[in-house]
Amino acid sequence: LTIGSDIARYPSSPRPACRGYLYKRTQSGLIKGWRKRWFVLTHDCCLCYYRHRRDEGKQRPLLAVRLEGAEVRADASLGKPFVFRCCPQAVSRVFFFCANSRQEMKRWLEAMEKAIRPVTQNHVWEDVTRHNCSLPPLAVKHPERLGLLHKLDTSRDAWVQHYCILKDGCLSFYSGIRATHAQGGIYLQGYTVREQPCGSKKSSIELKPPSDEFKTFYFCAENAAENKRWILALRASVKKWLPLRQALQDFMSQPPEETRM
Numbered sequence: 676l677t678i679g680s681d682i683a684r685y686p687s688s689p690r691p692a693c694r695g696y697l698y699k700r701t702q703s704g705l706i707k708g709w710r711k712r713w714f715v716l717t718h719d720c721c722l723c724y725y726r727h728r729r730d731e732g733k734q735r736p737l738l739a740v741r742l743e744g745a746e747v748r749a750d751a752s753l754g755k756p757f758v759f760r761c762c763p764q765a766v767s768r769v770f771f772f773c774a775n776s777r778q779e780m781k782r783w784l785e786a787m788e789k790a791i792r793p794v795t796q797n798h799v800w801e802d803v804t805r806h807n808c809s810l811p812p813l814a815v816k817h818p819e820r821l822g823l824l825h826k827l828d829t830s831r832d833a834w835v836q837h838y839c840i841l842k843d844g845c846l847s848f849y850s851g852i853r854a855t856h857a858q859g860g861i862y863l864q865g866y867t868v869r870e871q872p873c874g875s876k877k878s879s880i881e882l883k884p885p886s887d888e889f890k891t892f893y894f895c896a897e898n899a900a901e902n903k904r905w906i907l908a909l910r911a912s913v914k915k916w917l918p919l920r921q922a923l924q925d926f927m928s929q930p931p932e933e934t935r936m
Contacts, residue, residue, distance in 0.1 A: 693786035700771035827893040
């Protein structure tokens with residue numbers, strides 16, 4: 676299951692986000708030493724870096740590494756101040772970084788230490804959504820809208836048809852109506868839904884996240900009128916989910932009721 680956004684997966688435990696220039700130690704290439712790079716720690720706990728700050732959002736990062744389970748700590752073995760190291764589980768490599776000050780190093784260490792610990796807090800809404808995505812599309816009860824949509828595959832620059840189901844602020848898409856489970860799902864909390872031309876499509880449904888760190892999705896129905904129906908349903912589903920989340924949080928945080936004699 677591919678998740679389009681984790682904005683609302685853990686609403687009471689936001690993931691860290693940190694960005695800024697750091698010096699990265701390199702041992703490869705013709706020039707060995709420290710190179711200044713623009714680093715970004717995203718909300719989904721991925722550390723990536725670019726040559727320059729202006730490259731963020733415009734070019735692919737030079738490297739992106741997941742930090743969950745990594746080892747992060749200050750390091751004085753190189754004889755240079757404000758150096759810290761990171762040993763990700765995803766790659767067999769040790770990264771050495773150098774900040775401009777002790778305060779800057781502390782800021783990065785705190786953000787990275789939060790990122791390496793996987794969040795274990797569960798939410799009723801997330802459990803229900805995961806359960807729905809594991810079901811065949813016809814087994815999902817009381818969907819808010821369902822039908823065929825074309826989803827833009829940016830890697831191939833092509834529109835791929837999916838059978839889609841909208842329920843409780845989550846848009847799930849299937850390979851077809853007889854599929855056994857969803858191919859993916861997009862948590863829509865925080866997304867902006869609007870009609871927008873895209874490529875050869877004069878009318879498409881744009882699902883835009885509140886931050887550039889998340890992906891923008893494009894869907895298209897058979898005609899402009901059907902697109903508008905989907906847009907209204909998507910907006911209503913997101914709007915309805917917000918008070919539902921607050922009600923669930925209020926219910927879970929209230930003290931247990933005393934037994935009356």
